[in-house]
Amino acid sequence: MQHSCTNFVFMGIIRKTKAVNTVLQIFKGNNEAKSVVYLIDLLNDKMNKTTVYRILDRLERDGIIHSFNGKDGLKWYANCEDCSLSHHSDKHPHFQCTECDKVECLSVEIKIPSIKNHKVDSSDILLIGKCEACYV
Ligand SMILES: [Zn+2]
Ligand SMILES: [Zn+2]
Ligand SMILES: [Zn+2]
Numbered sequence: 001m002q003h004s005c006t007n008f009v010f011m012g013i014i015r016k017t018k019a020v021n022t023v024l025q026i027f028k029g030n031n032e033a034k035s036v037v038y039l040i041d042l043l044n045d046k047m048n049k050t051t052v053y054r055i056l057d058r059l060e061r062d063g064i065i066h067s068f069n070g071k072d073g074l075k076w077y078a079n080c081e082d083c084s085l086s087h088h089s090d091k092h093p094h095f096q097c098t099e100c101d102k103v104e105c106l107s108v109e110i111k112i113p114s115i116k117n118h119k120v121d122s123s124d125i126l127l128i129g130k131c132e133a134c135y136v
Contacts, residue, residue, distance in 0.1 A: 019047050095131065097130055
């Protein structure tokens with residue numbers, strides 16, 4: 001009795017980790033952002049929409065990926081660099097290509113002006129234009 005119970009919990013953890021890993025794998029090693037629509041479509045045969053949302057939420061809370069709004073209010077996700085469990089330090093701008101719709105994190109720093117009587121916690125800067133592949 002005790003044994004089968006432990007086993008059940010164990011299997012649950014394995015399954016959850018596998019789904020999380022599948023999502024992590026998509027972001028690994030690049031600074032290209034993925035839209036929610038793209039991710040749901042890509043993972044369609046592996047997990048349902050709700051699971052995708054839940055995993056993205058969790059990874060964002062854990063400081064592994066960050067989200068921002070692209071053109072038309074679409075939500076995008078990308079890898080974090082130096083974020084921690086409790087704090088996101090992503091202050092970089094994002095770039096969206098009008099030709100191929102590619103969205104990337106730019107590793108440039110944008111100076112946030114100090115505004116009187118205001119405390120800035122985060123910024124969401126989207127630059128729109130043509131990416132390297134479409135411009136050259
Ligand atoms: Zn972050
Ligand atoms: Zn492009
Ligand atoms: Zn980014």
